[in-house]
Amino acid sequence: MFLLIITTLLSFISVHSTVLGKQVLKWINKPSIKEKELMTQKNELKKVQNSISITDNFAKYSKIQRQINKIDENLSDFRSEKNNLYIHFGLTYGLQIFFAIVLVGLSIYYRSTPVIAIDKSIDLTPFSYLISYPHSENVVSFHFWVLCSSTTARLIKL
Known part of the structure; x- marks a missing residue:
């Protein structure tokens, strides 16, 4: 459950880090x-x-x-x-790069840990190997969950 929440939050923050960067720039430039x-x-x-x-x-x-x-x-x-250009680009793109590196590091560290275990009664036959790549069937892998949560975050406009 911890892994599910952390990856979802990091994915959303990574995708919408420009909003966070703009708020920090407003605070710096007040x-x-x-x-x-x-x-x-x-x-x-x-x-x-x-x-x-x-x-x-x-x-x-x-x-x-x-x-x-x-x-x-x-x-x-x-x-x-x-209004230093380095600060502006450093905050907007630096946050994205930082969170992307954190997600890649977590993906490497938790590559053998499933995020969610799905009940055996639910059959995901055509996609089961894709969803649970390094694991057995009926689990959601870390990589797949990061991909899904990042895609969902991109679809949600803030």
Whole structure:
């Protein structure tokens, strides 16, 4: 029963690891306190700038615009540090590779252990050898169960 639950969970996590990776990336890329302060300063300057007529007070308008541009440069510096391409691809594909390696390792380790024993009254004649490959009939092998649970996980869209 333990093997059944673990393989099913690992298969589902392996297939849907991009969803998990996106959540971790959101957490990593959340704005810091300094970024939030810069954003509020920028919004305040935008409000002041919108209240000023560009034709009447061009000098004041352009001075505020230069301050906004400086804040935008600082924000882009913060974002460029966080939006590292290696982190993005490392999380999305690294999780998939990690869980695939774990499933392959478990497949090798548990190759001689059946996941489920089926009652003798149930006959799976045309597929019994495929379902219980390294074992006798009326059992479900680890490899077959991983294949079935991964296929089912791919069919379920999150």
